[in-house]
Amino acid sequence: MTEKWIQGEVISVKHWTESLYSIRINAPDVNFIAGQYTKISLTIDNEEISRPYSFVNSPNEDFLEFYSVSVPNGPLSTALQKLKGGDSINVSPRGNGFLILNEIPNIDNIWMLATGTAIGPYLSILNTKDSWNKFKKVILVHAVRYEKELTYQKNISFLKEKYGDRFIYISYVSREDSKYSLKGRIPQHIANGLLENKANIKMSPDNTHVMICGNPEMVKDTTTELKKIGLKKHRRSSPGHITTENYW
């Protein structure tokens, strides 16, 4: 089936590092639920190249925002990085995906685990009232290689100020020492209890739902560790505690 595109216009591109950037786009009539992704496309050398990207903005905002890393030799991510205000870009008008709160049972604590650019959909969700009506505590965990990749700190400070102890933000920097972040990987720290200690919250099947998004190896390894402590994959037909989305 050929995709129906909406033509959008780039408002601005924010370059966080040499590889990480966020694109703001003006595009009418794009409908989605916070946490979902859509496809965006560019024509490169006469070929239409499209890929899925999660919305960072929430549905109540009047612009679209996508957060991306330029992958070496990646056809679309390297082209998107070169965009400038005023350039055209195609956006699919529908949101897709199940990393959304409507799919998640009512529970006390929601853990949102991300590697790299996969923090985006959680920022979209946390900018909606639903997330704060539905859970007692929100624990956002962001794992990156280098400290400078801990982006969107203004949004995180805003959430901390607004929601105080109900919002816990834990960062991981895996490839250098960092004063305020844990070093290592999320699954290992679930296995040895360090992540629960840092949050000061126990993960147990009666109080926990975990959303996991990003690097598929991290999603897999984390799911394995969560299963060992009694959590299971969530399905509509069989409610559980783990909801995942792989970025590749």
Ligand SMILES: Cc1cc2nc3c(=O)[nH]c(=O)nc-3n(C[C@H](O)[C@H](O)[C@H](O)COP(=O)(O)OP(=O)(O)OC[C@H]3O[C@@H](n4cnc5c(N)ncnc54)[C@H](O)[C@@H]3O)c2cc1C
């Ligand atoms: C449901 C879904 C949502 C997605 N949302 C986002 C998003 O919001 N932001 C985003 O940056 N990417 C996202 N992606 C990945 C995105 O669609 C592209 O694959 C990515 O931007 C690279 O595109 P490319 O054409 O340059 O290279 P591709 O040929 O698509 O990918 C080449 C390789 O790059 C690596 N890679 C791809 N994406 C990433 C990533 N995000 N971080 C680290 N390594 C990666 C993988 O090893 C992959 O095999 C999403 C993917 C899926 C399936």
Ligand SMILES: NC(=O)c1ccc[n+]([C@@H]2O[C@H](COP(=O)([O-])OP(=O)(O)OC[C@H]3O[C@@H](n4cnc5c(N)ncnc54)[C@H](OP(=O)(O)O)[C@@H]3O)[C@@H](O)[C@H]2O)c1
């Ligand atoms: N980040 C950069 O400096 C940079 C610069 C230019 C281009 N790129 C390209 O962007 C892509 C990836 O970049 P990225 O850093 O955003 O994503 P990434 O490789 O997914 O790394 C993000 C975080 O996920 C962790 N991780 C990886 N595998 C894991 C697993 N199995 N379990 C738990 N945690 C895991 C990493 O830890 P570890 O560090 O332990 O792996 C890191 O902390 C690559 O193609 C890369 O070449 C990256």
